[in-house]
């Protein structure tokens with residue numbers, strides 16, 4: 001048997017772990033950037049209704065969902081593609097744009113699915129180091145584009161550092177990218193961004209023929225377990241993305257729940273506001289403890305702990321908190337669940353007290 005050569009050395013996706021059980025200790029999972037709120041009743045009811053027809057295939061074109069998204073964002077239905085989470089769409093993007101050996105440029109450290117999606121589809125990852133302030137080095141990313149580059153991924157704001165590119169610099173970057181290179185702006189956390197200097201992704205999509213947006217129902221909309229994401233892309237690319245989709249990949253339950261979530265967006269938005277407030281409180285409390293960390297535009301905070309990262313994660317784990325360490329780079333902690341935030345701040349203070 002022969003396997004595709006690009007699979008050699010493929011990094012494994014490391015999901016955020018659930019907390020290890022500890023006798024007499026409440027444990028919290030703050031390792032996967034999930035929405036801490038249980039689904040709203042209207043969403044559960046819509047999903048339950050869809051369950052009753054699960055002997056039937058879903059609408060392969062997800063027409064109702066595409067129409068609802070088109071209305072919501074003021075684009076044409078032909079600009080939409082859905083997939084099994086935005087990770088599913090990420091694969092569709094690589095499949096739609098890259099031949100074997102073509103290059104995908106992205107920042108590093110960034111979302112760990114990027115190198116995996118590139119490799120499993122035969123593309124080559126080109127990683128460009130983040131700047132010291134944890135933001136994308138857009139200058140270096142533009143310089144990394146070659147004749148083989150088909151796609152550039154901008155994680156906006158970046159997972160795991162929480163920092164986003166400013167509108168002006170992203171605009172300047174887009175102008176430097178050749179027209180035949182697709183720029184995918186991964187806006188998985190865009191609903192949590194409140195910095196007025198952040199770009200309006202939809203506006204960038206409208207102004208540039210090679211810009212596409214990647215979005216998800218997993219984070220702000222709280223549907224991570226149902227696997228549904230969407231892309232907003234210009235017609236030809238959107239059509240190609242739909243062609244690359246796993247047929248019937250987005251279940252009828254996911255389609256109906258996503259539609260119901262769009263219908264109760266105002267209520268979901270209130271939860272997002274709470275999470276944004278929690279992020280500000282956690283950030284401020286950490287700084288008061290003496291930590292330095294970037295301002296996050298997402299539902300997590302980032303501590304660049306370097307060689308202490310794994311030790312800090314183990315320290316948290318022993319105290320009932322599953323956080324997400326990244327090698328020797330840092331640790332990402334999801335915020336927004338009040339008891340977990342409180343516990344985390346206690347543990348962070350305890351860690352500092354044990355350090356000289």
Ligand SMILES: *Cc1c(COP(=O)(O)O)cnc(C)c1O
Nearest residue numbers: 085086087111159188216218229
């Ligand atoms: C969580 C996340 C996604 C969303 O993944 P889904 O497959 O939609 O659950 C996409 N991009 C980034 C950067 C993420 O952190």
